[in-house]
Structures are given as C-alpha cells and as structure tokens.
Amino acid sequence: MKMAANEKVIEFKGVTKRFKDLTAVNDVSLDIHRGEFIALLGPNGAGKTTLVEMIEGLKQPDAGSIRILGKEWARDEAFLRMRLSGVLQETLFIGKLRVDETVNLFASFYKRPRSRSDEVLELVELTGKRKALVEGLSGGQRQRLALAIAMLNEPEIMILDEPTTGLDPQVRRGTWEILRRLNRETRSTMILTTHYMEEAEFLCDRICIMHQGRILTQGTLDELLHTHEPGEIVEYRVQNEQACVELRQNDNVISYSYDQVSAKARILVHNGSDFLFRLSEFVRDHKIKIDEIVVRKKTLDDLFLSLAGRGFHE
Numbered sequence: 001m002k003m004a005a006n007e008k009v010i011e012f013k014g015v016t017k018r019f020k021d022l023t024a025v026n027d028v029s030l031d032i033h034r035g036e037f038i039a040l041l042g043p044n045g046a047g048k049t050t051l052v053e054m055i056e057g058l059k060q061p062d063a064g065s066i067r068i069l070g071k072e073w074a075r076d077e078a079f080l081r082m083r084l085s086g087v088l089q090e091t092l093f094i095g096k097l098r099v100d101e102t103v104n105l106f107a108s109f110y111k112r113p114r115s116r117s118d119e120v121l122e123l124v125e126l127t128g129k130r131k132a133l134v135e136g137l138s139g140g141q142r143q144r145l146a147l148a149i150a151m152l153n154e155p156e157i158m159i160l161d162e163p164t165t166g167l168d169p170q171v172r173r174g175t176w177e178i179l180r181r182l183n184r185e186t187r188s189t190m191i192l193t194t195h196y197m198e199e200a201e202f203l204c205d206r207i208c209i210m211h212q213g214r215i216l217t218q219g220t221l222d223e224l225l226h227t228h229e230p231g232e233i234v235e236y237r238v239q240n241e242q243a244c245v246e247l248r249q250n251d252n253v254i255s256y257s258y259d260q261v262s263a264k265a266r267i268l269v270h271n272g273s274d275f276l277f278r279l280s281e282f283v284r285d286h287k288i289k290i291d292e293i294v295v296r297k298k299t300l301d302d303l304f305l306s307l308a309g310r311g312f313h314e
C-alpha cells in the first residue's frame, strides 16, 4: 500500500506504561512520519526501550492509544509483524552457520527468494563475508548481519535499539554510514535509541530527549540547540580554579561548570570572542596559568549536560 509522503506512520496519544508503582512511560504523545529517522535519547531508565517495545508490540500500554500504519497490535498483529523489524544491541546467531546460510534461513521464514538474501548482504556490505562462519564475525559485522536480516522483508518501520553499543568508534561510524544510506534509499522509517549524542546528531532528522518516562524536549538538532540555550562554549584547563571565580560574574556568562578530574572549566557564554578577550586580560592581570583554550559551537552533548544539570538529577 503506497501512502502520502508526510503520512504519520506512528501515533502515540497519551501513552502510559507502568510496572507496579513505577511509571516507565508517562503520558507520551508523539507522531512519527514516513521516512523519518528519529532518535530517542535519555539517561538510563528514561523509558526509551519501553517506548520502542510498545511500538514493536512486545508490551501493551496501560493507558492511551498507539496506532502504527493506521493499525493496532491487538487487532492487526499479522499485518504489523510483516512491516516492522528491529535490530537489538546484540543478536544471537548460530555460530556454526555461514553468513549466507543464516540469511537464507530467515529469508525462508519470510518466504523471500534467495536473491533477496544476496541483495541485503550487498546493502550492508557483507557480500565478501558470504561464506564466513558467523562465529568468526567481528562485533560490527554481526550487527551488519542483524541489519541485513532486519531488511529482508523491506520493513516500513525499523527499530534500532542501541545498535552500535560496544562497537569501536571506527566500526560505529561505518555502521552509521550504512544506516544513513539505508534510510535514504529505502525510505524506511527508523527509530533509534542511543546513548551516543553524536550518533543521534549524525543520523537523525529529529531527536526526542526522554527523562523519567516523558519527552522532555524534541526537535531537529538546530531547533534543540537554538531554542534551549543560545551561545557558545569556552573551555580551558586551569589548576587554580578558585582564582577564576570572578570570571563567572560577567554578563556574558550563561552557565559555568568545572570538572575537578580534568581540571577543565566549561563556560556557556553569549559571545565567545568577547569572553576570550576578557579571559586573556584576566589571566594576565592575575598571573593565572591556563591552557587548552577552545571556543566552539554547542553540540547535543552540551544540551544534554545542561538539561541534566537542570532536570535529570532533580
């Protein structure tokens, strides 16, 4: 069934999920559109997995409604099962099977021809490993195999639950490239949960930050960075932090933090170059030694830190 480009494929209305006294997802309303790549970010226990498990039909809400492709799990399980698939943090495979045998096995469950197995291996750049035993694959290759299997059925919606956790940075980046290309080429709607800010920054059109079961804020990266706090970040290393207290009492300063371990000050300011000028005067006049000075634009990490400061640990 072809649908309009801006069509809502997932609609959460006032969804709540409780485990005894604990409210894991609290009155969440959220629309996700076709082809969108959306990230759910948040600290441990924020409710991200519970939310995606409700999308996957693994958990039922206690209140509110969830419509997926206009259907509901309770009534249209067979329809939805064919159109959704997921990649988890880790997938169990049979180690003694070869890569192509593994994909063919899953293809037979979905009644897909062998040519589709070849296609998905190509999509995730595993063609060269077709004859390798699964037990000999690296972590990144195993994740790509899981992705290939998830793609077999040409899913309209894909759930990626921390798909790159535990992978080294280079392999993680390679996986991002593949995910981004898949999203563009297949127009599959992708929902990613992650702890990596840069993963959400790199991949996603929209980012939802969750905390204690609620969506604290959401938007494109630009919207999040500009709506929540204007300004730039100045960072520097200083051992004698107490001598710099006066610097904070400046109209230019929005917020200040100091990390004892790295001896780094991190200051959010309205204007980075004005602050740098003031900083250089100050350290010269007070004979304070600072180094590793950086002025930079804000990142999602900074937003997360400031939301954490204001709300996460209240």
Ligand SMILES: Nc1ncnc2c1ncn2[C@@H]1O[C@H](COP(=O)(O)OP(=O)(O)OP(=O)(O)O)[C@@H](O)[C@H]1O
Residues within 6 Å of the ligand: 019, 022, 023, 024, 042, 043, 044, 045, 046, 047, 048, 049, 050, 051
């Ligand atoms: N089956 C369950 N029974 C009881 N409590 C649960 C269950 N599943 C999740 N919870 C609780 O619900 C809350 C939300 O958990 P959830 O796994 O959705 O968070 P998360 O944001 O995915 O966290 P993480 O980043 O650590 O994976 C947590 O407090 C968790 O302990």
